[in-house]
Amino acid sequence: MAHGPAKGLTRWLYTTNHKDIGSMYLWFSFAMFLLGGVFALVIRAELFEPGLQIVEPEFFNQMTTMHGLVMVFGAVMPAFVGLANWMIPMMVGAPDMALPRMNNWSFWILPFAFSMLASTLFMEGGAPNFGWTFYAPLSTTYAPPSVTFFIFAVHIMGASSIMGSINIIATILNMRAPGMTLMKMPLFVWTWLITAYLLIAVMPVLAGVVTMMLMDIHFGTSFFDAAGGGDPVLFQHVFWFFGHPEVYIMILPAFGVVSQIIPTFARKPLFGYASMVYATSSIAFLSFIVWAHHMFTVGIPVAGELFFMYATMLIAVPTGVKVFNWVTTMFKGSMTFETPMLFSIAFVILFSIGGFSGLMLAIAPADFQYHDTYFVVAHFHYVLVPGAIFSIIAATYYWLPKWCGRMYNETMGKVHFWLAFIGLNITFFPMHFVGLAGMPRRIPDYNIQFADFNMIASVGAFLFGAAQILFLWNVIATIRSGKPATAEVWENPEGLEWTVDSPAPYHTFSVPPEVK
């Protein structure tokens, strides 16, 4: 029996439909992307020139902290969960997610978490100001009172992520259409399966570390307080045991997205499917044994330092395999360059640049010079912005016609791409230079020797920000009045999602498809 969505607000409140929930995740993450972007622009405006002009150091630290937290937990992660919600059931030929009610709950607790986090900006003492890595004891003994709200917000986000992951794993393992063996699954599904396991493994660790903070702050324990016999370095070990897999949580689904898009526009099957699966698994495994490369300067014994250096360098191998596979997929294809393809190609190039700087950072002695400078800021923005965020944008352009049954405006999409591409490079490339020249990160003011590049970076940031307005406009215009799209949308794309109508009916695959 086919029936459509309920009417009005309750449709969204009570929905258990994977497509509705996917859309809500995506809109939510876009809102957070804009909010986090505004924080970033405050930072870049203050850094436009040396001296203190716009904000005081205290508030500047709140901005860097909130920017990081909102982008990581509010923009990137929910966006991928939104894509998973929309696409995984359709890609494996399932009628919905395995646990639809839990799905509703994992989305709806997020707005509460982020309202709580954002409300700290208006509290006495201000928002969290200790960096998104919240190192103790700056985040415990020396934190503003709002830290308690931050801790609860993190707990809620963690619960949401864990529920989302359980759902994704259950869907992928139990609800595949007959004939859809594991090694036939689209790569996006594979990368998400692995990501979901990573999430289940490390989100409890994050919950643990913030709970220890809570105990230190309110219940007289001294986990991280040296004066009480505790250990501030313990905090960093626990945090990065979560934090390093976390960065792969933000990039593995991106690998999946790009592995869907490049074959479509190269008109050639993905090169080395099996090796892609193995490479993703190796990256996931390695991500658990490299955490201390974020801590090369804390004074770990030399043997530990060497172990983490070697393990980190090893990650370059499976990551390289992926890049080589993408390039070989393009090789001798018949390529066209629609917007999703442009974003994906930029992904491959710029993510590789981020990978190169990552390899440099892995060299422990050299890291003594790079650590906590703008070189690191450049590195992780190169893997996260043209990495995670470009892949999310590429995915949106790629599947939007499937979602809403209408085609986006290609010219506007391309303009968006070029503005974003240029803006991003103007913003982040000079950060390599100032970092190498000695500018520490997280400072509101700097010596005049860094002035030129900071000014350039700030200009780029505003350009990049403005480009996203175009994106929003394009998406809204498409939904309202884009040209109707065909079921296939692109030329002979692979995958079950292209076998259903555009827009995808409210319920797809109520009868499982046959996979050959």
Add this chain to the structure above:
Amino acid sequence: MLKRAQRLFAWLLGPAVLMMSHQSLADEVEHWGVNMTQGVTQMSQEIYGLHMNIFWWCVGIGVVVFGIMFYTMIVHRKANGAKASNFHESTKLEIIWTVAPFLILIIMAVPATKTLVKIYDTSEADLDILITGYQWKWKYDYIAEDVAFFSSLSTPADQIYNRAPKGPNYLLEVDEPLVIPTKKKVRFLITANDVIHAWWVPDFAVKKDAIPGFVNESWTYVEEPGIYRGQCAELCGKDHGFMPIVVKAVPEAEYLEWISAKQADAVALKALTEKTFTFDELYTKGEEVYAKNCAACHMANGEGVPGVFPGLKGSAVALGPINTHNDVVVNGVPGTAMQAFGGQLSEVDVAAVVTYERNAWGNNMGDHVQPIDVLKLKQGK
């Protein structure tokens, strides 16, 4: 199509070629400050070498990979009538591009390991200096010589708030630099009093976290006399960007002279504890001490930062019993950002700053403290 690519190239290369015709590229790099410093120690130069080495490997790999990519994007496009092949597997290729990077990594790991082991060898130092990070200054303790002092930012607020032109060492200058002898192995013992800081001097390639409850070790051996500047590299709160490091390396004779002068100063300062000061002397001195040590948190106008650092203007302590006030300043408030200043300031300075706080910003208590009172408090009398 090719024409378009050519135009793009001209666009990219044009400025670079123009630049080079005026000046050598190296000068340009120097002028813009785009690369890591080579520094002034053997270790910093080795690290620079490792950095350039891995950088060129990355460039090489990038040129190959991106080269193939751009070639295929230009040649294998549908618009040029390219027909898609269907190959999608090759175990041979996969093995090649797994093994080749692995070999490159081994080539890189060997020298990196050697350098790392040298950096970790802190044995047989000629001189030990204990460095302690405080919210937002550094303390340098010459353990064997019994000399200790604080070093904090000396850039005036007027420059920071754009009311005066900024000097060349803007934010990289301190009231009292760390002084070390050249041609000696100096060992740094690094710790912190409150939150985590990191002591970083790029020219020495020394960056080590200063962690409360831990003592980290690092070392340097400087050949040439000079002034070397660095900054705190770990977020440590509000003024993290304002706690620079300045190291002055001098020949040994000059260093010894400086140490004896410091020791003599300390003796003279001790003697002042016995002296009785007038209110005005204390108040004037107190204003200086306050600006240097307290204003970062309690603010120059005494109003603090609401919710984070309490104001002292009209505060219960500043208007309460004088002994409590002394006690807060000397012993701090454990578990908060209020440090114990008893070990940081001389008795004279404590007496002066308390006197100042009790009488500034309309706190007209009219009373004052003598250094000898502070000494008694410290000795528990």
